[in-house]
Amino acid sequence: xxxxxxxxxxxxxxxxxxxxxxxxxxxxxxxxxxxxxxxxxxxxxxxxxxxxxxxxxxxxxxxxxxxxxxxxxxxxxxxxxxxxxxxxxxxxxxxxxxxxxxxxxxxxxxxxxxxxxxxxxxxxxxxxxxxxxxxxxxxxxxxxxxxxxxxxxxxxxxxxxxxxxxxxxxxxxxxxxxxxxxxxxxxxxxxxxxxxxxxxxxxxxxxxxxxxxxxxxxxxxxxxxxxxxxxxxxxxxxxxxxxxxxxxxxxxxxxxxxxxxxxxxxxxxxxxxxxxxxxxxxxxxxxxxxxxxxxxxxxxxxxxxxxxxxxxxxxxxxxxxxxxxxxxxxxxxxxxxxxxxxxxxxxxxxxxxxxxxxxxxxxxxxxxxxxxxxxxxxxxxxxxxxxxxxxxxxxxxxxxxxxxxxxxxxxxxxxxxxxxxxxxxxxx
Amino acid sequence: xxxxxxxxxxxxxxxxxxxxxxxxxxxxxxxxxxxxxxxxxxxxxxxxxxxxxxxxxxxxxxxxxxxxxxxxxxxxxxxxxxxxxxxxxxxxxxxxxxxxxxxxxxxxxxxxxxxxxxxxxxxxxxxxxxxxxxxxxxxxxxxxxxxxxxxxxxxxxxxxxxxxxxxxxx
Numbered sequence: 001x002x003x004x005x006x007x008x009x010x011x012x013x014x015x016x017x018x019x020x021x022x023x024x025x026x027x028x029x030x031x032x033x034x035x036x037x038x039x040x041x042x043x044x045x046x047x048x049x050x051x052x053x054x055x056x057x058x059x060x061x062x063x064x065x066x067x068x069x070x071x072x073x074x075x076x077x078x079x080x081x082x083x084x085x086x087x088x089x090x091x092x093x094x095x096x097x098x099x100x101x102x103x104x105x106x107x108x109x110x111x112x113x114x115x116x117x118x119x120x121x122x123x124x125x126x127x128x129x130x131x132x133x134x135x136x137x138x139x140x141x142x143x144x145x146x147x148x149x150x151x152x153x154x155x156x157x158x159x160x161x162x163x164x165x166x167x168x169x170x171x172x173x174x175x176x177x178x179x180x181x182x183x184x185x186x187x188x189x190x191x192x193x194x195x196x197x198x199x200x201x202x203x204x205x206x207x208x209x210x211x212x213x214x215x216x217x218x219x220x221x222x223x224x225x226x227x228x229x230x231x232x233x234x235x236x237x238x239x240x241x242x243x244x245x246x247x248x249x250x251x252x253x254x255x256x257x258x259x260x261x262x263x264x265x266x267x268x269x270x271x272x273x274x275x276x277x278x279x280x281x282x283x284x285x286x287x288x289x290x291x292x293x294x295x296x297x298x299x300x301x302x303x304x305x306x307x308x309x310x311x312x313x314x315x316x317x318x319x320x321x322x323x324x325x326x327x328x329x330x331x332x333x334x335x336x337x338x339x340x341x342x343x344x345x346x347x348x349x350x351x352x353x354x355x356x357x358x359x360x361x362x363x364x365x366x367x368x369x370x371x372x373x374x375x376x377x378x379x380x381x382x383x384x385x386x387x388x389x390x391x392x393x394x395x396x397x398x399x400x401x402x403x404x405x406x407x408x409x410x411x412x413x414x415x416x417x418x419x420x421x422x423x424x425x426x427x428x
Numbered sequence: 429x430x431x432x433x434x435x436x437x438x439x440x441x442x443x444x445x446x447x448x449x450x451x452x453x454x455x456x457x458x459x460x461x462x463x464x465x466x467x468x469x470x471x472x473x474x475x476x477x478x479x480x481x482x483x484x485x486x487x488x489x490x491x492x493x494x495x496x497x498x499x500x501x502x503x504x505x506x507x508x509x510x511x512x513x514x515x516x517x518x519x520x521x522x523x524x525x526x527x528x529x530x531x532x533x534x535x536x537x538x539x540x541x542x543x544x545x546x547x548x549x550x551x552x553x554x555x556x557x558x559x560x561x562x563x564x565x566x567x568x569x570x571x572x573x574x575x576x577x578x579x580x581x582x583x584x585x586x587x588x589x590x591x592x593x594x595x596x597x598x
Contacts, residue, residue, distance in 0.1 A: 045474035095481060095586070189491030192587035218507040225503060316520065335589075340491040350439035353489035356495065365477055365494035367507055370593035378514075381553075 002110050008420045009391070010413070015398035017413050020385035024198040024379075030331045037311050038063040041252075042164045044325050045069050045147065047341070048077050048148035049185035055098040055113055059090075060337070062152060062326060067140070068092050070152070072114035073100065077145065079152050080115045080137040087427050091137070102137070111137050126378045135169045135295060146183070147176050167249040169397070171257075171307045177300050178266040179343030180287055187355065191338040191363045195326075198374035198383075199312065199334040202326050203415055205372050206314040207256050207306045209240055209406040210396065214374050219361060219368040223262065227271030237405075244304075244406035252310030252418030256406035260302050262361075263317050265354040267301050272360065273353055274330070278348060308411075309320040310418060314342075320358035338363060436536045439569040443531055446541050449567065449574045450526050454545075457597050458522040462505045464596070470568050470575040473498045477581045477594055482543070493594055494581075508596060515595035521550045522596060538577060539567045547598060557591050559598060560584045 007029075009018040017018045023029055043063045050058055051071035058069045059082055066082040068091075084091050084104040091102040091111060100110045101118055110119040117138040123132055140152035144161035146169060151161050158164070165172070176182055195202065205211070213220065220230050231241050244258020263270030267284040269277065288297035304318035314324040321341040340355050361368045394416065397408025404410035438492060456465040477494040478485060487495040512516045524547035532540040547559040566578040581598045585591065 071514075156547075187491050188485050188489060189482045191479060191491065191493065192481075192589065193592050194588075194590050195592065217512045218510050221510070222503050222507060225506070348488060355487065355489075355491055359495055360490060363493060364588055364592065365492075365594040367504070370595035371513065373593055374514040374595075 006420050006424050012398070015395060015396060017394045017409070017416075018391040019394055020417055021383055021390055021392055021418075023388055024200065024392075025331055029050070030328055032423055033328070034064060035392070037419070038327075040158065040422070041083050041311055042142075042144075042151040042153050042158065043311075044323075044347065045079055045143070045150045045152050045308065047184075047186045047339070048150060049183075049344070050244055051077060052145045053098060055100055056096075057092065057113070058101060059092050061327065061335075063154070065140075065154075066090060068102065068137075069153070070113050074114070076114065077150055078113070078115060078141055079143045080111075081139065083138070084109055085117075085135040085137065086120075109135075111250055112126050115139060117192050135355070143311060147172055147182075148219070164251055165309065166253070168251075168253040168255070168307065168309055171255050171305050172281070172315070174300055174303075174305065175315060175341070177288075177292060177296070178321075180291060180345055181343075183344040184321075184341050185344045187340040187342055187351070191336075193336050193364045193373075194333060195373050195376055196333050196338055197373075197380040199326050199328040200392055200415075200419070201376045201379055202334060202336065203308055203312065203314075204412050206316065206324065207246070207254065207308055207406075207411050208409075209244065209258070210258060210409070211305075211375065211408075212240060214420055215371050216368045218371070222360070223272075224369050228263065234405065239405075239407035245403045246406045246408060246411035246414075247404075248411070248414040251420075252415060253308060254411040254414045255305050255307040256411065257303060257305050258406050259265075260304050260306070262320070263357065264301060264304070264318065265320060265350065272357070274343055279351055280347065284350065302335065305394075308415065310415070316362070319361050320354055322358065324363055341390075368374070380392065431480055438515060438534045439537050439539070441531060441534060441539050441569060443529060446531060446539065446574070447529050448569070450529060450543055450563075450565070451543070454524050454526050454554075456526055460509070460519060460522075462509060462597065466502065468503055468574070468576055469498065469501065470577045473501060473576050473578070475501050475504075475579045475597075477583070477598060480583050480587050483582050492581070493588070508552070513595070515593055518552055520596055523548045532564075537569050539569060540576075541565045541567055545598075549596065559591060559594075561598075 007020040007023040045062050046069040054071050054073050054075055056071050068080040068082045070078045072078055082090050086109045089104050089106045091104045100113055108121045112118045117132055117135045120132055140154055141156040172388045221353040223230055233241050242259035242261045246256050248254050260268050269281050307315045312325055316322045322338055323341055324338040326336040329335050340358050359366055363369050394409045394412055397404050397410050449577045453468055475496040478492050483488050507513050508516050521595050524545050526543050528544040530542045532542050543563045549557040561583040564580040567574040
């Protein structure tokens, strides 16, 4: 175990913020994270729309725990620990499907999809002390949702999800407001890939707008070739063509918030979408203005946000809407899962446009994500030198008065300060 | 001009000539001769890599890994040849084995061809990635030889997992 020491140097007077690179390579730190962060925070499990019908289920690993994310016969969304109460085997081995019951293949114990015990074969062989009804599948201590985003918490004493999300709810609402009915859905097709880098590097990368011109010049080139000329900023203090800020949302959550320049399926047209898309996109915007008023519609349509819900949920609402979560698999590897999210009432053509826009930037075959993955892996490879080059530099923007820019590192510091507080506080 | 009600006669095609073509284009991809490979594409060519968990889904309603029309393939080639495509610089060394070639159907000048592949990708420091799956290619037979009308890559793995990215052309 590492000691209850801090991993950051946070000198606000001098305006210097440094991170001890041991935080990115140490197996002890990872053990500490599993015991404190992943066992105390609200961790994203899935979206209710993935469970359309009663009996639908997905199996996945959340914070290292195999779980069954399911909708029971009464329509209630559930999260079961995928482990038999008898000897511990997984009781559901399929990735997804529809089932009334989960059967353990080992000794045949059977559970209803609400988690309750259905059958123990040969239960006459047990004494009266064996109360079958208490042998339902276990669930995480807490399981709550906000706007159909479902989270679990392994700490029974945790604050409510609503309180935990706090100010971040405003930004989730901006995403959900894209739908006339307020209902968004996860689309078919899951992108699951490993990155050989510490999971916290993905937190940074998901919101770091400083790296865009250097890491993603081929994407900017593609945009230019497609008629989206991304002009260099006139204001020399900016890195990106439009102004954007980074906001500390409390509880370790943070977001970027910037004026759109790269097109949005709801509803800012760029040439990549094609001329034929214009009338429909105008109609989408008109619906927003009518429903939300001009100011709110502009907020939804013409601003982008890369939102991080501490510790490991990212909602990118820009050229498309992505939900991305990732879990450590060792200090130097993570497993990433990404989904596309869209309004339930979206037309076939708008849906196709959303998916195409997603792939222009995001995902393992996108024009940008593979280079992000490469950058993170280069960091991890370079960190083999950590003992002799100890500190990562994260002071960008510390001397800035007023709003912090999305191309500064204020939001990354927000993450690390909260992470450090949890890691050291847990051992105090 | 009269409207013909009869469909054009199906072209004659042998597995040997299909195999020759598949081996040739595989060599061009492995050797990063992507401009020459691009010349083998039909004007309406498409390139699809569906997600591992939904191989049959439609690209218009399913999140794919890659769903390129002809222009996007062209842009992809520009990108991956650019030294600023960090995921492929220094370039991976590629070696793909194409096998189990079957002609699945012929309709007019279009030939649907299935094949299995193993594509080894080596990055610096001897990192090795092995992509396994099958191709579903629709080839158009022309006077100049075959042209790729559709390339569909079905990955065998349940998830992309340790393969990480599809940052080159499969």
